[in-house]
Amino acid sequence: xxxxxxxxxxxxxxxxxxxxxxxxxxxxxxxxxxxxxxxxxxxxxxxxxxxxxxxxxxxxxxxxxxxxxxxxxxxxxxxxxxxxxxxxxxxxxxxxxxxxxxxxxxxxxxxxxxxxxxxxxxxxxxxxxxxxxxxxxxxxxxxxxxxxxxxxxxxxxxxxxxxxxxxxxxxxxxxxxxxxxxxxxxxxxxxxxxxxxxxxxxxxxxxxxxxxxxxxxxxxxxxxxxxxxxxxxxxxxxxxxxxxxxxxxxxxxxxxxxxxxxxxxxxxxxxxxxxxxxxxxxxxxxxxxxxxxxxxxxxxxxxxxxxxxxxxxxxxxxxxxxxxxxxxxxxxxxxxxxxxxxxxxxxxxxxxxxx
Amino acid sequence: xxxxxxxxxxxxxxxxxxxxxxxxxxxxxxxxxxxxxxxxxxxxxxxxxxxxxxxxxxxxxxxxxxxxxxxxxxxxxxxxxxxxxxxxxxxxxxxxxxxxxxxxxxxxxxxxxxxxxxxxxxxxxxxxxxxxxxxxxxxxxxxxxxxxxxxxxxxxxxxxxxxxxxxxxxxxxxxxxxxxxxxxxxxxxxxxxxxxxxxxxxxxxxxxxxxxxxxxxxxxxxxxxxxxxxxxxxxxxxxxxxxxxxxxxxxxxxxxxxxxxxxxxxxxxxxxxxxxxxxxxxxxxxxxxxxxxxxxxxxxxxxxxxxxxxxxxxxxxxxxxxxxxxxxxxxxxxxxxxxxxxxxxxxxxxxxxxxx
Numbered sequence: 270x271x272x273x274x275x276x277x278x279x280x281x282x283x284x285x286x287x288x289x290x291x292x293x294x295x296x297x298x299x300x301x302x303x304x305x306x307x308x309x310x311x312x313x314x315x316x317x318x319x320x321x322x323x324x325x326x327x328x329x330x331x332x333x334x335x336x337x338x339x340x341x342x343x344x345x346x347x348x349x350x351x352x353x354x355x356x357x358x359x360x361x362x363x364x365x366x367x368x369x370x371x372x373x374x375x376x377x378x379x380x381x382x383x384x385x386x387x388x389x390x391x392x393x394x395x396x397x398x399x400x401x402x403x404x405x406x407x408x409x410x411x412x413x414x415x416x417x418x419x420x421x422x423x424x425x426x427x428x429x430x431x432x433x434x435x436x437x438x439x440x441x442x443x444x445x446x447x448x449x450x451x452x453x454x455x456x457x458x459x460x461x462x463x464x465x466x467x468x469x470x471x472x473x474x475x476x477x478x479x480x481x482x483x484x485x486x487x488x489x490x491x492x493x494x495x496x497x498x499x500x501x502x503x504x505x506x507x508x509x510x511x512x513x514x515x516x517x518x519x520x521x522x523x524x525x526x527x528x529x530x531x532x533x534x535x536x537x538x539x540x541x542x543x544x545x546x547x548x549x550x551x552x553x554x555x556x557x558x559x560x561x562x563x564x565x566x567x568x569x570x571x572x573x574x575x576x577x578x579x580x581x582x583x584x585x586x587x588x589x590x591x592x593x594x595x596x597x598x599x600x601x602x603x604x605x606x607x608x609x610x611x612x613x614x615x616x617x618x619x620x621x622x623x624x
Numbered sequence: 625x626x627x628x629x630x631x632x633x634x635x636x637x638x639x640x641x642x643x644x645x646x647x648x649x650x651x652x653x654x655x656x657x658x659x660x661x662x663x664x665x666x667x668x669x670x671x672x673x674x675x676x677x678x679x680x681x682x683x684x685x686x687x688x689x690x691x692x693x694x695x696x697x698x699x700x701x702x703x704x705x706x707x708x709x710x711x712x713x714x715x716x717x718x719x720x721x722x723x724x725x726x727x728x729x730x731x732x733x734x735x736x737x738x739x740x741x742x743x744x745x746x747x748x749x750x751x752x753x754x755x756x757x758x759x760x761x762x763x764x765x766x767x768x769x770x771x772x773x774x775x776x777x778x779x780x781x782x783x784x785x786x787x788x789x790x791x792x793x794x795x796x797x798x799x800x801x802x803x804x805x806x807x808x809x810x811x812x813x814x815x816x817x818x819x820x821x822x823x824x825x826x827x828x829x830x831x832x833x834x835x836x837x838x839x840x841x842x843x844x845x846x847x848x849x850x851x852x853x854x855x856x857x858x859x860x861x862x863x864x865x866x867x868x869x870x871x872x873x874x875x876x877x878x879x880x881x882x883x884x885x886x887x888x889x890x891x892x893x894x895x896x897x898x899x900x901x902x903x904x905x906x907x908x909x910x911x912x913x914x915x916x917x918x919x920x921x922x923x924x925x926x927x928x929x930x931x932x933x934x935x936x937x938x939x940x941x942x943x944x945x946x947x948x949x950x951x952x953x954x955x956x957x958x959x960x961x962x963x964x965x966x967x968x969x970x971x972x973x974x975x976x977x978x979x980x
Contacts, residue, residue: 363763365770410954418763419703423903423953426896430946438940558892562774565767573764599785602778609771610756617759 333474335595336588341480343587344487345549348542349560350567350579351494352535358511358574359531361418362411365425367539368561369432374399374540375547375556376440379447388450388548395544396537403536407529433557442554447547453479483545490538491580498576507531511574566605570612572622581620657911664817673809681813681881683921684820687914688874690901692867695827698907699836700863701843706753706769708898709776710868711875712890714746716780716787718796718876719885725795726788735799743872750868751861758860761846773895780887792886796879806880816877820914823870827910830866839863900949906959915960923948 293300314333353367364370374395381391406428414420456475498504506527509517518524546552546560563586571582589608593601612620651658668676689711697703722738724730733741757768780787804811830836839859841849846856879885888894897920905916927941956963 361763363767419766420953420957422763422766423899424950426899427946427950427953430896430900430949431943434940434942434946558774562771562778562892565771565774569768569771599783600779601782602775606772606775606779609775613756613759613768 330474331595334476335591337474337476337480339588339591340584341484341587342549342591343584344484345542345545345583346560346563346567346587347487347491347580347583348545349539350564350571350583351491351576352538353564354568354571354574354576354579355507355531356535357568359507359514360407360411360528361416363418363422363425364535365422365561366406366429366432367425367535367564368557368559369429369436370399370402370536370539371543371546371560372436372552372557373402373432373543374537375447375543375552376436376445377540378544379445379547379552382447388448388453388544391447391544392541395540399540399543400533400537403532404529406536407532411532412525412528429557429561433554436557437554440552444551444553445547446551447544449479449548453482457481479548483549487545491576494576503527503530566609569609569619572619575619575621575623578619578621661821668810668813676813677809677881679921679925681809681816683918684816684914685874685877685881685917686898686901686921687917688820688823688877689871690898690905690913690917691823691827691910692869692871692874693898693902694905694907694910694913695830695870696863696867697902698909698912699831699839699843700860702757702765702860702863703899703907704753704757704769704864704867705766705895705899706750706772706776707867707871708890708895709773710746710750710753710871711878712776712780712885712894713749714742714872714875715879715885715890716793717742717745718879719793720786722799723796724793726793729786729788730793735801739876742876743869746872746875747865747868750871751865753868754861754864758857758864770892770895773890774892777887777891780890787887790887792884792889794884796883796885799880812881816881819873819877823873824910824914827870831910835859835862897945900945904949904952904959906961908958908965909961912959912961919960920945 314336349367349371352370353364356362356364356367377398378391378395381394382388385391406425410424411421414424455478457478459474459476498507506517506522509522510524510527514524517527542560543552546556566586567579567582569582570585571578571580585608586605589605590601593604597604616622664680667680671680689707692710693704693707696707718738720729721731721733721741722735723732731738753769753772756772757765760768780792781790783789799806806812806815831840838849838854842854842856842859849859850856878889882889901916901920902913903916904919905914906912923945924941927944931940931944952959956966958965
């Protein structure tokens with residue numbers, strides 16, 4: 270039985286490796302085509318480009334930067350959107366205040382870095398602060414209107430308005446940047462050849478270390494979450510709750526406690542993402558709606574309530590945004606919008622979603 | 625309705641009696657709205673230009689756009705956050721096809737060509753929005769329409785060739801037509817009043833027409849409607865198109881009243897404010913949209929001074945709006961209309977109780 274959190278094989282213990290092998294056995298031609306395309310893409314990324322390519326796609330440095338920025342931005346979107354998708358999957362609560370939680374976490378992290386000078390510690394602060402807000406929201410408000418989707422959504426909308434106004438009050442409308450810690454400062458050489466100079470010297474791409482580190486952390490969090498959901502008892506409860514929460518509560522599990530936990534976790538992740546965003550870009554007025562929109566697009570494309578879907582959607586939306594900004598600035602948002610429209614037209618439930 | 629049904633040809637005297645009876649009954653049943661209408665018609669004799677245009681004109685325009693949301697949400701069960709965007713599309717299109725201070729973009733068509741064009745494009749946009757969100761259900765609608773609204777906002781912000789980026793368009797006065805200069809406050813007020821009354825009447829009529837009844841059936845039980853042979857998706861998309869027609873009229877009036885349009889006027893905040901208007905007023909009856917709009921405009925106009933008066937920062941206006949909205953959602957989910965209905969029902973039952 271496929272769960273909402275992935276299309277892994279049957280639950281009797283066959284790993285995903287076997288499923289992969291079986292899939293290749295069943296579709297040898299498709300597997301070959303995909304392999305060829307992947308090798309070609311890898312060559313495209315690593316090797317210097319022939320002249321004809323640069324005419325079509327512009328400078329390779331630009332192209333590669335768009336891809337890397339897109340993927341790392343996707344990592345950030347994934348952090349924001351997983352909480353959103355988890356909360357929706359379990360509680361059917363479209364938390365429109367999720368962007369505010371992101372911004373709040375970022376600001377709290379900024380304050381923490383100002384006080385303690387520790388970038389890593391600020392993540393703890395942001396997680397805890399946002400988790401507390403999330404728990405308070407679930408405990409004092411949403412618990413009282415369970416099953417009323419629209420009303421809950423309207424409440425989150427009202428909260429987001431109040432939160433954003435209060436945050437403008439406290440931190441002002443100017444952009445705030447969180448300083449990158451020294452050990453992650455500066456660019457790092459990647460094994461990607463951008464160009465070959467006339468004297469035969471190859472030029473390798475330089476890329477900010479902090480972005481790569483954060484992307485690695487996002488991947489680690491994603492894998493950790495997947496393991497937690499698929500290998501632990503709480504994870505089983507969460508998945509069961511996504512499938513049928515009434516049945517779960519009938520079986521005697523404490524669903525309310527689970528809701529509070531998941532809300533805290535999702536909100537905390539959004540808060541941590543706020544620090545990532547504040548380090549990548551900056552924190553400013555309007556970021557809450559920007560990241561709410563990003564989460565919406567990610568889950569619409571990837572599929573509601575699905576963690577792998579959130580990962581896939583985040584990479585797609587991140588890349589689309591960066592490519593749009595690089596190649597056709599005037600219509601950059603149209604690209605992400607078109608992707609959303611295509612997905613909705615073909616698979617209304619999202620790429621990895623389930624009805 | 626009763627009036628229409630009695631316009632037969634048969635018995636004369638009885639029929640006439642019945643007709644006058646029906647008329648007086650109709651009048652007494654709709655006394656409130658009639659009195660309101662008469663007051664609004666004679667408002668220009670007493671009110672200042674500012675009150676006329678910036679409070680009542682602006683309120684009625686927001687009411688028209690909120691009415692389109694109320695139609696979708698109340699009768700169709702589809703709470704769309706893209707109605708302000710539809711209004712924005714028609715507002716932008718009237719500047720692109722009509723006149724503005726930017727000859728590089730505007731085509732300077734006359735108003736009778738530009739306005740229908742803008743409405744057609746906005747209705748097409750609304751139908752497309754409907755086609756996208758009608759494939760999913762319930763709470764997804766809010767998400768998809770919010771994503772559409774936000775995408776349009778960022779498009780207008782980034783796009784210079786058509787939407788002129790964050791600067792938008794300025795100097796777009798209402799046109800001079802039929803010898804009347806519609807940009808003067810009083811004609812503009814009557815123009816807005818006319819379209820507000822018209823769209824209200826049409827929505828009330830449609831809500832009782834077969835299409836409106838079928839739409840309410842789709843809202844209550846789409847599966848059953850499908851089973852008895854209604855095309856649920858087509859009804860939903862048609863509802864979106866009709867709502868877009870109303871919203872696009874509101875959008876054009878909005879541009880003519882404000883003299884300008886920019887991304888901010890159709891942004892995410894504006895879309896959310898519109899939803900707040902509709903919900904605070906109440907999604908249960910078309911008049912709710914206008915009630916909500918007036919509450920909003922009055923708050924927007926006077927809350928700043930009131931906040932300063934009680935010693936608070938006037939800029940905390942959004943918090944006030946948000947709190948009002950929260951209180952309404954938490955304590956009266958059917959809005960001010962719901963409050964009023966419950967209050968009058970209680971008054972009525974008490975009245976009966978004392979009489980017995």
